[in-house]
Amino acid sequence: MADFRKLVAVSLLAGLLGGMLLSLLQHYQTLPLILAAEQFETPSTEHVHDWQPMDGWQRNGFTLLFNGLTGFGFALLISASMYWRDQHGYLYGLGWGLAGYWVFFVAPSLGLPPELPGTDSAELHGRQAWWLFAAVATAMGLFGLFLTKQRWLQIGGAGLLALPHLIGAPHPEVVHALAPEALQQHFVVWTSINNAIFWLTLGVLSGCLLRKVTF
């Protein structure tokens, strides 16, 4: 399993660097929007009795940890895919990063846009299930469309890309958000930009690091 250890090492480095970049972008672009939205939350809408990280270095530290670890997890998926297909280098990395962005951000967000705290949503488990369904169907769809040669698999892939959106994500009957609409729109735009930069960076880093490793 020497190859597995190399994949872990590559992904850890790519994930931590990508996570640091994402945290930096979020610190200036999305965190201020989250903090602003929380001003509209009343004590009854948040769980004040539960432990939560203190604003400042503690809160930012946990977000950095979250971004670094999810970066590691996502980079593992990218580097394993490239390893399987004997690919390396920044160009392939860019392609896989784009695919990851589509699978894990764009497709789920089309049904369930990024939300600020204090937004009423449908029941959590239903949304999580749809999010997972959208990601899996999109991953399989992209595979069928771009990585197979048989026409019926390509058509099936295109169908799978559309399927989650034809079914539709669970939404509450009445949408109610505490934060102003303009704040929410800013949040969607900036999370989309930040996550695109994050995924493309993650792909390029994984591709370049894989080039340095001999399997």
Place this chain on the structure above:
Amino acid sequence: MKTLAASTAISTSKFLPGFSAIVLGLTVVLGLGFLQDANNYLHNAAHDGRHSAAFPCH
């Protein structure tokens, strides 16, 4: 010139390391993005990250 669709088959020796990496990757991502604990510790620590990554939160 090698195209993207040129090699769909995975050699046997490469299957297990890649598969293990994917299982580990999915475990890390889904654990961080989806787990809810009774005391909300994990949820509150991951809160800003989950919102910014468009994971369903709350």
